[in-house]
Amino acid sequence: MKTFRWIFIFGFIIALGAAQIKAPLVLATEYGGLGGRPAHPIPGNNRSDSIFIHNIVPGQSIEDAVKVINNSAEDKTLLVYAADSVVSSGGAFACAQLAEAKKDVGTWITLSKQEVTLASLTSEDIPFTIQAPVNADVGEHNACILIQEKKAPATGEAQNGIILSFRTGIRVALTVPGEIVRRLEIAGFLLSKKNSSIYILKSSLKNTGNVSIDADMKVTVASFFGPILPSLGGQYPILRGQTTDLNFELPAPYWGGWYKASFTASYDASQNAAIGQNSGAPLTVLKSDGIWFFVYPSTQALMIEGGVILILLLLVIWLIWKLLRRRKIKKTWREYTCEKGANIKQLADSFKCSWKLLAKVNKIKAPYIIAAGTKIKIPPKPVDKVANKKKAEAEKNKNSK
Amino acid sequence: MLAVLIITAFQANAGTLTCAVATTCSSGVVLFKMQNTSNSHAGTTSSSYTQLVCCSGVIGLGTDCGAADKVKVIGLSATDNAHIEIGTQTNYANSACLSVPSGGSISASFQASACPEATVASMSTTTTNAHVGNGAAYVNQICASATGASGTLTADIVDGSGNSVGSPTVSMTSASVGFSCQTKTGTFGTSTQKIRVDNSTANPAWTLSVAASATTDLWNDGTPKYDFNDATGSGCTDGADADSYGGQMTPDPSVGTITPKSGCNNTGLSLGSATAFSEGTVNSVTIATAGASAGTSCYWDITGITMSQKIPVEQVPGSYSINYVVSVVAN
Numbered sequence: 121m122k123t124f125r126w127i128f129i130f131g132f133i134i135a136l137g138a139a140q141i142k143a144p145l146v147l148a149t150e151y152g153g154l155g156g157r158p159a160h161p162i163p164g165n166n167r168s169d170s171i172f173i174h175n176i177v178p179g180q181s182i183e184d185a186v187k188v189i190n191n192s193a194e195d196k197t198l199l200v201y202a203a204d205s206v207v208s209s210g211g212a213f214a215c216a217q218l219a220e221a222k223k224d225v226g227t228w229i230t231l232s233k234q235e236v237t238l239a240s241l242t243s244e245d246i247p248f249t250i251q252a253p254v255n256a257d258v259g260e261h262n263a264c265i266l267i268q269e270k271k272a273p274a275t276g277e278a279q280n281g282i283i284l285s286f287r288t289g290i291r292v293a294l295t296v297p298g299e300i301v302r303r304l305e306i307a308g309f310l311l312s313k314k315n316s317s318i319y320i321l322k323s324s325l326k327n328t329g330n331v332s333i334d335a336d337m338k339v340t341v342a343s344f345f346g347p348i349l350p351s352l353g354g355q356y357p358i359l360r361g362q363t364t365d366l367n368f369e370l371p372a373p374y375w376g377g378w379y380k381a382s383f384t385a386s387y388d389a390s391q392n393a394a395i396g397q398n399s400g401a402p403l404t405v406l407k408s409d410g411i412w413f414f415v416y417p418s419t420q421a422l423m424i425e426g427g428v429i430l431i432l433l434l435l436v437i438w439l440i441w442k443l444l445r446r447r448k449i450k451k452t453w454r455e456y457t458c459e460k461g462a463n464i465k466q467l468a469d470s471f472k473c474s475w476k477l478l479a480k481v482n483k484i485k486a487p488y489i490i491a492a493g494t495k496i497k498i499p500p501k502p503v504d505k506v507a508n509k510k511k512a513e514a515e516k517n518k519n520s521k
Numbered sequence: 522m523l524a525v526l527i528i529t530a531f532q533a534n535a536g537t538l539t540c541a542v543a544t545t546c547s548s549g550v551v552l553f554k555m556q557n558t559s560n561s562h563a564g565t566t567s568s569s570y571t572q573l574v575c576c577s578g579v580i581g582l583g584t585d586c587g588a589a590d591k592v593k594v595i596g597l598s599a600t601d602n603a604h605i606e607i608g609t610q611t612n613y614a615n616s617a618c619l620s621v622p623s624g625g626s627i628s629a630s631f632q633a634s635a636c637p638e639a640t641v642a643s644m645s646t647t648t649t650n651a652h653v654g655n656g657a658a659y660v661n662q663i664c665a666s667a668t669g670a671s672g673t674l675t676a677d678i679v680d681g682s683g684n685s686v687g688s689p690t691v692s693m694t695s696a697s698v699g700f701s702c703q704t705k706t707g708t709f710g711t712s713t714q715k716i717r718v719d720n721s722t723a724n725p726a727w728t729l730s731v732a733a734s735a736t737t738d739l740w741n742d743g744t745p746k747y748d749f750n751d752a753t754g755s756g757c758t759d760g761a762d763a764d765s766y767g768g769q770m771t772p773d774p775s776v777g778t779i780t781p782k783s784g785c786n787n788t789g790l791s792l793g794s795a796t797a798f799s800e801g802t803v804n805s806v807t808i809a810t811a812g813a814s815a816g817t818s819c820y821w822d823i824t825g826i827t828m829s830q831k832i833p834v835e836q837v838p839g840s841y842s843i844n845y846v847v848s849v850v851a852n
Contacts, residue, residue, distance in 0.1 A: 149550065149581065149582065149583035149584075149585075150548070150549060150550055150577055150579065150580065150581065150582040150583070151580070151581070152580040152581075152670070152672065152673055152675075152719070152721055153673045153675030153677065153719055153721075154673060154675060155672075155673025155674050155675055155722075156673075157671060157673075157722065157851070166723075166724070167724070169722070169723060169724055170674075170722060170723075170724035170726070170851040171851055171852060187671060189670065189671050189673050191580045191581060191670050191671075191672075191673055191721075206804055206805055207805075208728065208730040208732075208793075208805035208806060208807040209730075209793055209794065209796035209803055209805065209806045209807045210793050210794055210796070210807045210810075212728045212730065212793070212807040212810055213728050213850055213852040214728065214730045214732070214805040214807070214848060214850060215848060215850060217732060217733075217734055217735055217736075217846060218734075219734055219735040220735060220736065241580075241581040241622040241670055242622065242623075243624075243670070243671060264850065266848070280690075280692075280742075280840035280841060280842045281690040281691050281692040281693055281707065281842060282690060282691035282693070282707070282709070282828065282842070282843055282844075282845050283688075283689075283690050283842055283843070283844050283845070284678060284689045284690060284691065284845055284846075284847055285734070285844065285845075285846050285847070286675070286676050286677055286678075286846070286847050286848075286849075287846060287847075287848050287849075288673070288674055288675055288676070288848070288849055288850070288851075289848055289849070289850035289851070290850070290851050291850060291851060291852040314775065314776065320775060322794070334813070337812075353812075353814075354788070354789035354812030354813055354814035354815065355726075355812050355813035355814060356726070356791075356810065356812040356813070357726065357852055365794060366791045366810065366812075367775060367791050367792055367793070367794060368791060369792075
């Protein structure tokens, strides 16, 4: 009986465990964030998929809509509002804050609602009206539509430091037609060092026209000997009336040396061009002055370069020595007629030189047999310095008597 | 054996479905499992098999067979140790489905040629009672394609695992009351609070900037305050602005580091320059700009931005805070 009870308990535990293993099917989903985009992009203009682009005459009213998106895993209440555009540092596009009253183009935009609650993975189109004032001047005017999560102010434990919140914005680019001027100038090109392994190339473009221009910027760095490093750059919007600075990072070339950096900016200067639309006219290309700069090689490269230079130096020294020796041999070695039974080793010993040198100068190859009567070149007689000295002293004594 | 099928690099157009057979599925959904990568039996997601059929790349992608917009990709003869059949067959009771949010589209196809979009797996027969493997195992391909929810451009602070940080802050080094103006720094973007820009839209150009929630904001500890955008006296004294406090903050994004998502790169990205806030002149500081050559369906983590704050002479001790807004704008 006791055995059956333990069997029953054991079996129940196993069954319970098996039931836990067989979990219900889990539904998984891939989520994203919050944001928005134009609800009615212009066919054929890819830029209008991400920003609002309109031509508008003074006094005109245009209807559009923003698609507000919640790709997160939770329902969210979002604030949606229009704001003036502001220029961020370096001439970049930014938007005024929610707390700041609209004074400029932000006042042209009226949203049908400013708060929306969206379920997870849903979106809603919020209509808005753009009303251009009757005195709007020719050229481009920018504003923003922003989306941020509505959050209750933080309570409880006090925070210190910089407290961060986040929002997403969409540029609203409105062009009042008329005499459109599309003009850029190069405003500067500077090189600086970020750290021991990265340089920063700061390219500046100034827009002196009355509309923004999408400029293609290309920074080129070439070594003194010609090879060009992979170019840096891309296409960036240069806002009306602003100077835009763009910093491109250049990894320090491994081998070091002298390099020249320059940048070009190309854009469509035609009045018929617009945001996201080229006119088809040839592009205007601006080119900056070049900057020469020296990069120290990396430690490893320096060792390799040093080693190569040393080897080359030794090679040169060896070649020069060979040349000088050849000249000396040509100038000073004398002719000698070999006798019967001449042996190159014995000849070398008697003339006090290396048998290999003797063979090489006279082009004698293995087995180094020299026929009697063969004329060869041999080193000059060695100078007997002692005998010469005695002879000189004897002469001197003789003369002094 | 590693899956032959490689997940497509995320520089493809935003919202491109990709599937692969692997032992992990860190980002994406698991459709079903298999015992081996070829000549294998299959199991549902509750199976203990280790080879996972993982699909990703489409916002809102799910595996809900009850969703309005879904497709049955395969049927399984059991929840484990199962043979499979193509989704249009009805012999088997268990299903593996892909779903997308309402308004999206999802489809599956079964063919003996390369799949036009995502290769889910392959099977030993053309219809039913089949063994399964990864895309390279058999000629009979199981394919899927999808469009999901519209992508978004977002900025956030994430931790080292990529999870959103609930109440992100930037801490500054502490200061002592001094008889001279002093500079204290903090780092905006650390390994545990990284600035992440995530662009799952089809358009690459954006600007990331930081600004106070209002130009009249102040570092605040109740009564004691000091400024963040007064340039007077090199940021140390009060000027002609509306408040009566000195102090100036200078963010320096140029010393920061941009780390792209695996499979993406930093092409087209540019970090901003060191710039001090100055009321009425510089109200927003650019952290980074992405041009038309930047990637999409990518995210980038930015770390190491120095925030230098000038603190006026004899500033009252306290725990000060200020509200900043990080904006990412499609332009």
